[in-house]
């Protein structure tokens with residue numbers, strides 16, 4: 001589990017925070033507590049430089065997440081950008097590549113689970129409803145196929161990717177959620 005060690009560390013001291021809605025242009029900051037998805041992780045790694053055999057695999061390979069995790073682990077010695085990922089990030093990237101590759105890593109990268117959560121999961125309730133839940137992938141897929149959610153537009157592979165992203169990265173303790181996103185945001 002990604003978060004248990006963090007519970008209770010934040011906000012031990014009563015800070016004089018007021019729940020102010022985010023100002024225009026600061027959306028990125030207010031969502032910074034939501035862990036990066038595979039697209040952002042890959043973008044950063046590409047900017048730092050990846051060996052050609054790895055970028056070629058992204059353009060060609062269609063393998064599952066466990067296989068991608070092995071490929072990433074094997075690439076560590078020649079790729080500091082991959083070596084620098086923690087285990088959760090490597091898993092997040094492996095699941096992203098499993099559902100989205102093959103694609104051209106020199107082109108625009110396909111959206112990741114975090115991108116989808118921010119794009120698709122805020123119009124009826126705040127993102128907190130999503131990212132604070134800890135669930136199995138079957139439970140996430142069940143939520144997305146429930147009547148309230150079935151009309152959200154994604155491909156089947158994207159739903160699987162979003163579920164995998166949330167299994168690895170959701171369950172964020174409420175202490176880590178900015179006060180402005182903690183309560184009162186559900187409109188259903």
Ligand code: HEC
Pocket residue numbers: 116117120121122123124125129130133143144146147148149152188
């Ligand atoms: C069209 C409106 C709408 C959108 C868009 C939406 N939701 Fe919801 N969501 C609801 C409603 C209505 C409820 C409460 C009723 C229910 O649980 O079905 C809810 C409740 C939830 C819950 C808590 C209750 C449960 O089912 O466990 C979760 C988790 C959730 N949504 C996840 C998501 C995710 C993930 C997305 C983005 C992929 C999303 N929602 C986008 C309407 C929406």
